[in-house]
Amino acid sequence: MSAQSTVIRPNTVPKLRARKGAEPIVCLTAYTAPMAQLLDPHADLLLVGDSLGMVLYGLPSTVPVTLDMMIAHGAAVARGATRALVVVDMPFGTYEESPQQAYRNAVRVLRESGASAVKLEGGAVMAETIAFLTSRGIPVMGHVGLLPQSVNASGGYAALGTADTSGWDRIIADAVAVAEAGAFLIVVEAVSEPLAVRITESIAVPTIGIGASASCDGQVLVIDDMLGMSSRTPKFVKRYAELGVAIGEAAGRYAEEVRSRQFPSEQYTYRLKGDNRPSDGDRKP
Ligand SMILES: Nc1nc(=O)c2c([nH]1)NC[C@@H]1CN(c3ccc(C(=O)N[C@@H](CCC(=O)O)C(=O)O)cc3)CN21
Numbered sequence: 001m002s003a004q005s006t007v008i009r010p011n012t013v014p015k016l017r018a019r020k021g022a023e024p025i026v027c028l029t030a031y032t033a034p035m036a037q038l039l040d041p042h043a044d045l046l047l048v049g050d051s052l053g054m055v056l057y058g059l060p061s062t063v064p065v066t067l068d069m070m071i072a073h074g075a076a077v078a079r080g081a082t083r084a085l086v087v088v089d090m091p092f093g094t095y096e097e098s099p100q101q102a103y104r105n106a107v108r109v110l111r112e113s114g115a116s117a118v119k120l121e122g123g124a125v126m127a128e129t130i131a132f133l134t135s136r137g138i139p140v141m142g143h144v145g146l147l148p149q150s151v152n153a154s155g156g157y158a159a160l161g162t163a164d165t166s167g168w169d170r171i172i173a174d175a176v177a178v179a180e181a182g183a184f185l186i187v188v189e190a191v192s193e194p195l196a197v198r199i200t201e202s203i204a205v206p207t208i209g210i211g212a213s214a215s216c217d218g219q220v221l222v223i224d225d226m227l228g229m230s231s232r233t234p235k236f237v238k239r240y241a242e243l244g245v246a247i248g249e250a251a252g253r254y255a256e257e258v259r260s261r262q263f264p265s266e267q268y269t270y271r272l273k274g275d276n277r278p279s280d281g282d283r284k285p
């Protein structure tokens, strides 16, 4: 794919990094240009998450998502956003092998999508790679806590640090390593509130919570979840609309009107000039 022109949007990496402890950072996922246009006035950051594999493609996890899928959707979102920072997820297998592999693929993402930053999952083990990218002009958003790309190792999507405090220290150390390596924001996914507090107070960059309590420096949700378009949603999702219900009702009314020939009525029909016969849709059955 050809290079996209890079746009510097008002929500820059340094501005968002500086929001630690200040006004919460508003993030949502977006996967398409029209949705990016709708969300852009309201969000500081639009994340093209690899959750798109599950949300848009019906995949069982984010593991099969490819770099080309992320670039295609990243470019669509970048075309729809004028103010929000656009961040694209690095999918499973495109950055873990070496800093060089991560750099090569992150360059493709930024060049070919027009996004401004990448996000990648992992703690201390990714610190060297995060330092390699950030020192070469590629802003990186970190992601600690529940790591969906590791679902084959973890066996599920259970929240972390809820039973007791065992395991907290490793997750806190991961966040510290990612922040010190140069990440400008860190997603904290599905952890208990006291652990989210400890992570947030342990690092100098903002934490963006998803299922990680109001104690983070910002929040993110998957857009289809908060719009009520997902059939099963995690406990941390608040539904701000019921678009799934609205879509079912609209499709049902359309089906009824097509079957009864009520649609398309006169106003939706092209006529031959001078032909005044009523449309079939206006002849009541
Ligand atoms: N639509 C969607 N929303 C998400 O938030 C999301 C994705 N997809 N895909 C990528 C990851 C996976 N995530 C998930 C997926 C499922 C649960 C979930 O069902 N959690 C259960 C507990 C599961 C357990 O205990 O094993 C819950 O009740 O919250 C949580 C996070 C978050 N991300």
Ligand SMILES: CC(C)C(=O)C(=O)O
Residues within 6 Å of the ligand: 029, 047, 048, 049, 050, 051, 052, 089, 187, 189, 210, 220, 221, 222
């Ligand atoms: C849920 C968010 C943080 C994410 O990583 C994704 O959309 O893939």
